Amino acid sequence: MASKPSELTPASLQEPRCEAADPAFLLSRRQFLFGVGATMTVLSMPGWLVRRGMPARVHAQVAEYPRQTIARLSALRTGDVLSFNYPWDHPQSLNFLVKLGERAGGGVGPDQDIVAFNSFCTHQGGPMAGTFRADIGVAGPCPIHWTTFDLTRHGMVVSGHATLGLPQILLEVDGDEIVAVGVMGLIFGYYDNRVDPSA
Amino acid sequence: MPLEYTPLDHVPLPPKDAQVYTTACDYCIVGCGYKVYRWPVDAPAGGPRAAENAFGVDFPSGTLRPWVSPNQHNIVRVDGREHHVVVVPDFETQVVNRSGNHSIRGGTLALKCYNPETPTRERLLYPMIRVNGELQRVDWDTALEVMAAVSKHVLANYGEAAWAMKTYSYEFFENTFAITKLAFGAIKTPAFSQHDKPAMGNDTAGLDDSGLINFSPSYDDWQMADVLFISGTDPYETKTVLFTEFMMKGPKLIMVLPRRTAGVAFAESRGGLFLQVVPGTDTLLHLAISRVILENGWEDREFIERWIATSWEINSGMGRGTRNTPWQWRTTWGQFGTDFQGYRDWLLGYEWAELDRASQVTGVPKEKIVQAAEMLTGAGGERPKASFGLEKGNYWSNNYLNTASFTAMALLCGAGNRPGQVIGRLGGHQRGWMKFAGYPRDKSPEKLPGRRKVELDLDRWVEAGKVRFAWVIGATWTAAMAASQEFERRFREMTRDNPHQITSLDKDRIIETLIRRVDSGGMVVTVSDIYPVVPMGTEFADIVLPAAAWGEHDTTRCNGERRLRLYSKFYDPPGEAKPDWWAISRFAQKMGFQGFDWETGNDVFEEAARFSRGGILDYYALVWKAKQEGKTGHEKLRELGTTGIQTPIRVENGELVGTKRLHDSTLKLGSPEGPTIHAKWLTHFRSHTGKALLIKTPWELFGDFFDYIKPRREEGEFWITNGRINEIWQSGFDDKRKPYMENRWPETFAEIHPEDAARLGIESGDYIRMYSDRVLIQTGGFNRVKPEEMRFTWLLENGYIRFGKADVQAVAIVTDAVPPGLIFTNFLEPGSPANSLVHRVPDPITNRYRFKLGTGKVERIGESPYKEDFRFMTFKPRDVG
Numbered sequence A: 001m002a003s004k005p006s007e008l009t010p011a012s013l014q015e016p017r018c019e020a021a022d023p024a025f026l027l028s029r030r031q032f033l034f035g036v037g038a039t040m041t042v043l044s045m046p047g048w049l050v051r052r053g054m055p056a057r058v059h060a061q062v063a064e065y066p067r068q069t070i071a072r073l074s075a076l077r078t079g080d081v082l083s084f085n086y087p088w089d090h091p092q093s094l095n096f097l098v099k100l101g102e103r104a105g106g107g108v109g110p111d112q113d114i115v116a117f118n119s120f121c122t123h124q125g126g127p128m129a130g131t132f133r134a135d136i137g138v139a140g141p142c143p144i145h146w147t148t149f150d151l152t153r154h155g156m157v158v159s160g161h162a163t164l165g166l167p168q169i170l171l172e173v174d175g176d177e178i179v180a181v182g183v184m185g186l187i188f189g190y191y192d193n194r195v196d197p198s199a
Numbered sequence B: 001m002p003l004e005y006t007p008l009d010h011v012p013l014p015p016k017d018a019q020v021y022t023t024a025c026d027y028c029i030v031g032c033g034y035k036v037y038r039w040p041v042d043a044p045a046g047g048p049r050a051a052e053n054a055f056g057v058d059f060p061s062g063t064l065r066p067w068v069s070p071n072q073h074n075i076v077r078v079d080g081r082e083h084h085v086v087v088v089p090d091f092e093t094q095v096v097n098r099s100g101n102h103s104i105r106g107g108t109l110a111l112k113c114y115n116p117e118t119p120t121r122e123r124l125l126y127p128m129i130r131v132n133g134e135l136q137r138v139d140w141d142t143a144l145e146v147m148a149a150v151s152k153h154v155l156a157n158y159g160e161a162a163w164a165m166k167t168y169s170y171e172f173f174e175n176t177f178a179i180t181k182l183a184f185g186a187i188k189t190p191a192f193s194q195h196d197k198p199a200m201g202n203d204t205a206g207l208d209d210s211g212l213i214n215f216s217p218s219y220d221d222w223q224m225a226d227v228l229f230i231s232g233t234d235p236y237e238t239k240t241v242l243f244t245e246f247m248m249k250g251p252k253l254i255m256v257l258p259r260r261t262a263g264v265a266f267a268e269s270r271g272g273l274f275l276q277v278v279p280g281t282d283t284l285l286h287l288a289i290s291r292v293i294l295e296n297g298w299e300d301r302e303f304i305e306r307w308i309a310t311s312w313e314i315n316s317g318m319g320r321g322t323r324n325t326p327w328q329w330r331t332t333w334g335q336f337g338t339d340f341q342g343y344r345d346w347l348l349g350y351e352w353a354e355l356d357r358a359s360q361v362t363g364v365p366k367e368k369i370v371q372a373a374e375m376l377t378g379a380g381g382e383r384p385k386a387s388f389g390l391e392k393g394n395y396w397s398n399n400y401l402n403t404a405s406f407t408a409m410a411l412l413c414g415a416g417n418r419p420g421q422v423i424g425r426l427g428g429h430q431r432g433w434m435k436f437a438g439y440p441r442d443k444s445p446e447k448l449p450g451r452r453k454v455e456l457d458l459d460r461w462v463e464a465g466k467v468r469f470a471w472v473i474g475a476t477w478t479a480a481m482a483a484s485q486e487f488e489r490r491f492r493e494m495t496r497d498n499p500h501q502i503t504s505l506d507k508d509r510i511i512e513t514l515i516r517r518v519d520s521g522g523m524v525v526t527v528s529d530i531y532p533v534v535p536m537g538t539e540f541a542d543i544v545l546p547a548a549a550w551g552e553h554d555t556t557r558c559n560g561e562r563r564l565r566l567y568s569k570f571y572d573p574p575g576e577a578k579p580d581w582w583a584i585s586r587f588a589q590k591m592g593f594q595g596f597d598w599e600t601g602n603d604v605f606e607e608a609a610r611f612s613r614g615g616i617l618d619y620y621a622l623v624w625k626a627k628q629e630g631k632t633g634h635e636k637l638r639e640l641g642t643t644g645i646q647t648p649i650r651v652e653n654g655e656l657v658g659t660k661r662l663h664d665s666t667l668k669l670g671s672p673e674g675p676t677i678h679a680k681w682l683t684h685f686r687s688h689t690g691k692a693l694l695i696k697t698p699w700e701l702f703g704d705f706f707d708y709i710k711p712r713r714e715e716g717e718f719w720i721t722n723g724r725i726n727e728i729w730q731s732g733f734d735d736k737r738k739p740y741m742e743n744r745w746p747e748t749f750a751e752i753h754p755e756d757a758a759r760l761g762i763e764s765g766d767y768i769r770m771y772s773d774r775v776l777i778q779t780g781g782f783n784r785v786k787p788e789e790m791r792f793t794w795l796l797e798n799g800y801i802r803f804g805k806a807d808v809q810a811v812a813i814v815t816d817a818v819p820p821g822l823i824f825t826n827f828l829e830p831g832s833p834a835n836s837l838v839h840r841v842p843d844p845i846t847n848r849y850r851f852k853l854g855t856g857k858v859e860r861i862g863e864s865p866y867k868e869d870f871r872f873m874t875f876k877p878r879d880v881g
Ligand code: SF4
Pocket: B025, B026, B027, B028, B029, B030, B031, B032, B097, B101, B102, B103, B104, B105, B106, B107, B239, B240, B241, B242
């Protein structure tokens, strides 16, 4: 299932990859998102937290998420917004995918401008769906207390109150398919993204 | 490089049996209520079902329901054992941050807790002395003995005014009471100033002279108003929950700022008004609005007749105080204070208040000035409830004239003493100043014309080489004061560049060396803090003392509506860090002073209660009640949780009652009960007659300075103004060590208009330098004799002004939120202090800096790494509406 190396993806993704659980895959995933060198740690959380009784599955941030096809690359136009549920079929797992028209952190597609984020504000859960501003690549302001998030920079707070950026849905391109493969950052209301609320 | 940060996708929930502590936020004035949940690392975390976690809530929770973000979790040490802590807003509180509201600052409080596995590992753990240029660990006794020996020498040979203190004003009652007992009670030094100003005294003298107490309103008042006039601040950025929880839920907003912000965008989207002023010109804006009101007869006549002092009430000595106080000479003798008719006549005949002229100088279109007057008064129709809040953009650009003209405008609209019709400061930090005694003004070496002693300008005193020993507690000092880099140079000369430097850890030799330093005209510096402060702690200090911080000892203070709470200890201070009150008490004992033998913070709290009596923060009744119930003061306050109680605290029917607002004409008081004191200002204004005063504010007193510093556009000069930004608290001492926050602002920024940027070849993400060789610095002149010596022109002509240099760096953000010719930057970045570009010439009436009136030139340096790296910083507009 590994995506084909191509000029569409950053260099760090072009190395051959094994199964999702392999640390090499995780390394690539993090490099892909943050575009950093190979010296970066594999862990998706600081080592001290791992040693201090946090759940042991931390290595598997990406590996334990389902893979889900979201959209077709060829059908997307700049400014398009699609909503989808991921990783679970649950109201707060509602996300939006946008083709920003400008290069973005974690962006996929030929212009690295396709990104996806969860739709609930990480301040107090305000609905962000429909607040996307195509002209400036920002989501917001949140209707409740007016937080804005930069969709080109991993959902970082531009101005506002959220103690976590807007959770970014990790995307991959597989042929013409855009596939969701994980979530960076805790979804509002959740205590663990990897636990299916309906299970 | 910035810190590494990866957002986590899970967080431990507190178990049912987690220990729960109540506290309030360590940061801004709002003082949101927080709860801390703590459990040992080897105990199981809570589960997602309501029955399995401490919140009693099913997870996933939902919008506006309890939740824990990964940045609200940390691991701390208690008795040497590791514990999880989750620090979250109190979801149950009915006051302040109702429904779990919080800002990004307080929301990430957990990350400030000391944990040697996070960047907080930089905490100061042990007392240190600088030997051969490097700080070396010593024990508390050695450090304090050296301080005491040098202090005794300085006091005996150079007098009290050579022994200085620069301290926070807000970091809890226990500490500030100890500090003032030492400085004003035992040593009696006039060389003292708080973290944010060069001299003691009130911050908003114009309000005070008018009879207004600056924190008289309650938060509800800001919501109950129909229209709010907000001057010199965007509360969304800097007192966030006051804005999001109160101001966003009712009134129309009139915002006065030099730049567009998120709060402005919100205001405009709800029928509000943005008055974009040229920095420093607020006085003329206030006068012009007032004049439109008076010309049309829109003033609140009924209120004015009942509540504004007549000329007899002012000039018979009943105006504001006894003859020789600072406010007395301002409000009597006709210079400033006047009755309504006098004010009206003056304003209608005053050319600077004319609409055309004011519009031209302030940059605010005439129609908007008129519109503001209409919105504030109802323009002859039904009168709306108007309230007026101001902050540093107002009073730190033209202190006296801005605050006095602001208050006069508000009084004409009938504000000041009714629910929803209030006048007040919105605040910066919380109210943690509890004084043992007042500032010893009679000992001040500085005076104004006449017999008017004035609080000493400590910075000018240092510059003059008059300080031989300084104890800096929780303050950056140089970066926070004006002409910072010049000030640093002077500090360096008197400390590190002095030939007498410590070269051995032998106590006697240390003392000998430092005394030689003092006798050679140098200065010895002690810094008490939680982190190494640049450059005061890292470079200039001879002695560094580690302080215990928020959450590491039980402490108390009030927020911006005088709400008193206990800030609980929930983990142990690191290393040998101690509360500042403890360091003060042990130092005082070494000095041989009596009355410093406290053993606990509660000892200090209970002693201080007596000194709070009759004041705005009076909590004596709480301690009185605690005694009756056989409890300590801290215990009694802990029972009140995050709700706390609003001071002054009174007793009614044997129960404690808080005071919602001051100057409350609707408040009914019977006879005072128990220890209750009924001050006049509970129901009236704070003047001898209980009425408010109108104060004239002639622009000429400031105009010469303003004209002199105004940027010369043809020479490429800009206004380089500064302020707070939502995501950074104060100097960023915590935020720089919270990876999440630090990635947002890894370095300081400067907003520049696209036209200016294009001309200078600057793009967002470029490094720029902002520089000047024309930073004005006032020197000497402590004894003013003739009235004209109060004027800037006189100082300039008579050699009391020198020119200094400044050169600071920032990352550019190109945005039309700022107008052409103006740059906005963060107010306090110790490594690149914007205040370097601020003229060190205080308001002559009040000794307050014009911090917002920095000027300088700008030039591109090159690209910053953030321009292309998507992990750090963002260059998107902040004023999205
Ligand atoms: S608004 Fe102020 S008090 Fe409230 S959480 Fe934020 S910083 Fe703390």
